[in-house]
Amino acid sequence: MMGRVTISHNLGEDSTNVSNIFIDEYMQDANDAQIKIYLFLLRMMSANLPTSVSALADKFNHTEKDVIRALKYWEKKELISLEYDVSGNLTGIHMEDIVAPQNLGRRKNDTVLRTVSSHRESSFEDHKEELPEVVAPSKPKYSAAQLRAFKQTEGANIVFLAEQYFGRPLASTEMLTLYYIHDELKFSDDLLDYLMQYCVDNHKTDFRYVEKVALSWSQEGIKTPKQARAEIYKHDPEVISIMKALGMDNSPTEKEGNFISSWRGELGFSMDIIAEACDRTVMATQKNRLKYCDSILRSWHEKKVETREDIARLDADFTADLKKKRSMASVSSINSKLRSDESYIRQSGNQNRFNQFQQNTYNFAELEEKLLDN
Numbered sequence: 001m002m003g004r005v006t007i008s009h010n011l012g013e014d015s016t017n018v019s020n021i022f023i024d025e026y027m028q029d030a031n032d033a034q035i036k037i038y039l040f041l042l043r044m045m046s047a048n049l050p051t052s053v054s055a056l057a058d059k060f061n062h063t064e065k066d067v068i069r070a071l072k073y074w075e076k077k078e079l080i081s082l083e084y085d086v087s088g089n090l091t092g093i094h095m096e097d098i099v100a101p102q103n104l105g106r107r108k109n110d111t112v113l114r115t116v117s118s119h120r121e122s123s124f125e126d127h128k129e130e131l132p133e134v135v136a137p138s139k140p141k142y143s144a145a146q147l148r149a150f151k152q153t154e155g156a157n158i159v160f161l162a163e164q165y166f167g168r169p170l171a172s173t174e175m176l177t178l179y180y181i182h183d184e185l186k187f188s189d190d191l192l193d194y195l196m197q198y199c200v201d202n203h204k205t206d207f208r209y210v211e212k213v214a215l216s217w218s219q220e221g222i223k224t225p226k227q228a229r230a231e232i233y234k235h236d237p238e239v240i241s242i243m244k245a246l247g248m249d250n251s252p253t254e255k256e257g258n259f260i261s262s263w264r265g266e267l268g269f270s271m272d273i274i275a276e277a278c279d280r281t282v283m284a285t286q287k288n289r290l291k292y293c294d295s296i297l298r299s300w301h302e303k304k305v306e307t308r309e310d311i312a313r314l315d316a317d318f319t320a321d322l323k324k325k326r327s328m329a330s331v332s333s334i335n336s337k338l339r340s341d342e343s344y345i346r347q348s349g350n351q352n353r354f355n356q357f358q359q360n361t362y363n364f365a366e367l368e369e370k371l372l373d374n
Contacts, residue, residue, distance in 0.1 A: 016043045019098045026077060026098075036060050037070035038079065045095050053090065054237060061209045063216050064235060139180050147172065150179045158182065158192050165200045174207045181211065185218045194225035198232065226254060233257030238264065238271060245278035246289045259290050267301045276311060 018039065027035060037056060044051045056067045071093070074080045083092035142150075151159050158178060162170055170178070181187050187195065195217070199210050222228050233239050233252040239260050243252055252260070263269050269277075274297065281293040305311055 016046045018042060021098050022079070026079065030073070033060065033062055033066050034070040034073050037067060038074055041080065041093060041095060061204065061206050061212075063209075063212050065216050066212060139176070140184070142176060142179055144172075147175050147179060150182075151175065155179065155182060158189055161193055162196055165196045166205050177207045177211050181214045185214055187214065187218075188223070190225055191217075191223065191228065194228055198228070229257060230254045233261075241271075242274060242278060245275060245282075246293060247282060248289070256290060259294060263294070263297050267297055269297060269301070272308065273297075273300070273305065273311070276308065 016039070022038075030038070037060070040056065040059065041051070053064050053067050053071075056062070057064045071080065071082060075082050079096055079098055081094040081096060082090060083094070084090055155178065159170060159175065162174070162178060178192070181195070182189075182192060195210065195214055199205070199213060204210070217228060217231070220231060222231060230253065233254065233256070236252075236257070239252050239257055242260050242263075243250070243256070248256075263274050264271075274293075277293050277296045277300070280296060281289050285292050300311065300314070303310075303314060305314065
């Protein structure tokens with residue numbers, strides 16, 4: 001039988017301190033996601049670095065709603081406090097001084113360290129109320145025969161698509177996840193297809209992430225790819241920032257989201273180029289700004305624009321071409337006027353307005369002789 005184990009350390013300065021009270025009193029009741037989020041916040045605080053909900057989600061392969069729920073959990077425990085602006089955007093996370101639960105009335109008012117969410121402008125207006133935990137239907141213990149039957153019958157197309165998207169044969173656990181989403185969460189083939197596309201497009205190839213997104217969509221009552229796209233656009237920071245750049249404060253509809261998504265996906269433009277198109281759109285028109293911006297970007301795409309230098313070159317070419325056309329138009333106008341004036345002028349003789357009429361010629365000597373004869 002083993003005796004006591006002595007723990008020593010060789011920690012350098014690059015370390016994060018965790019309160020013993022947190023370990024003794026709080027950690028045991030928290031789930032894995034909540035513990036990871038809190039420890040990472042401590043680490044970012046100690047390094048004086050900013051973070052965001054999207055960064056936390058990417059770091060731990062969670063959905064953003066998982067992160068929000070974890071933040072709400074620690075806020076309820078009074079270990080952190082969250083700050084929002086008037087639009088409901090998360091602007092700060094205060095790490096509160098931690099005390100034992102029985103001494104909560106004696107919380108200290110020492111300096112509060114802060115971690116600010118920097119680049120993300122995600123709206124939390126819909127999440128100010130306490131969010132319920134996702135109650136996931138329990139996973140049945142599928143037999144090997146059931147999984148094999150799923151792969152060979154109703155799930156054959158889904159399994160084939162999954163192997164194409166993820167670029168590998170599926171492991172049995174991954175097959176189990178697909179079967180669970182299809183069988184228990186009642187995802188249609190189309191919705192499952194879109195779910196996998198969404199995860200792969202976001203470079204998430206871990207099936208634990210696929211399952212978490214599926215559970216989140218199931219809780220939201222999402223049944224179709226169209227509903228899923230609309231939900232995604234509402235929380236896409238780039239879509240939201242582009243909408244704001246165009247002076248549009250509403251939550252993006254599916255059609256608006258598709259427009260903007262095509263600029264990044266189909267046309268392949270960076271946010272910098274899209275921002276320039278938005279600026280020009282706002283200066284040019286008050287109406288139909290999405291379509292106007294779309295026409296600018298598609299014109300740039302045809303002209304192989306990739307950088308702001310390419311845009312400057314096009315602007316210079318346009319200005320030079322415009323000056324040339326104006327110059328040619330001026331010369332043409334002058335020539336046209338000259339040709340018009342010539343129609344009123346005789347080709348010979350004195351060029352005055354009286355010469356426009358036919359003139360008579362007289363022999364004055366002959367006229368004088370005739371008068372004398374009379």
